[in-house]
Amino acid sequence: MADKINFSPLEYEKPSADELLQRSRLFLELIKKRRTVREFSDEPVPEEVIRNCIEAAGTAPSGAHMQPWHFVVVRDPDIKKQIRLAAEKEERINYEMRYSDEMKKDIEKLETNFEKPFLEHAPVLIAVFKESYRIENHIRRKNYYVNESVGIATGFLITALHYAGLVCLPHTPSPMRFLNEILHRPGNESPTVVLPVGYPSENTRVPDLNRKPLSQIMSEF
Secondary structure, eight states: OOOOOOOOOOOOOOOOHHHHHHHHHHHHHHHTTOOBOOOBOOOOOOHHHHHHHHHHHTTSOOBTTOOOEEEEEEOOHHHHHHHHHHHHHHHHHIIIIISOHHHHHHHHTTTOOSOOTHHHHSSEEEEEEEESEEEETTEEEEOBSHHHHHHHHHHHHHHHHHHHTOEEOOBOOSSOTHHHHHHTOOTTEEEEEEEEEEOBOTTOOOOOOOOOOHHHHOOOO
């Protein structure tokens, strides 16, 4: 029989309707300014800021509260270089063999290629791993809704980084198992994304893109 847990009263103070609306507007204006960045300054980022953002990500909901995630912070230049070289090796194959013509056409406008200098230039890399299953007392145990849980936590992390005043890039080289070897992660974990994190370089450019309007992404009944 599973161990029981205690329940405590929820700490919650209901905001007024006006405050509710104001908060939602302020957050919307803040998050609308979030942009994916590929050009980073080499200026160091305070360590506590990164820890706070990852701790915020760790508050995300998860299936059966298993919290099936692990975040690896990389600042070491040699390790960042190893990650870049391994990622570029896979990305070259992707562009030459794995990506369909349709996909290459879709991403062409973003001016990307197999070269990923941001993996080395950004002062911090955060590699996010999902724990497909866990080991307890030498017994393999299931985790639940792993992809959904880790996806939500990653969204929390990206939002926290933006709120703190940093920029990042959700980078997903595929396959990514080389990260297990470089970062010494166990076989029950799989990398899902690498986030180069830092300040934008002085002359950073971002593409002029339009996000879908609310009418295209929401239905109401």
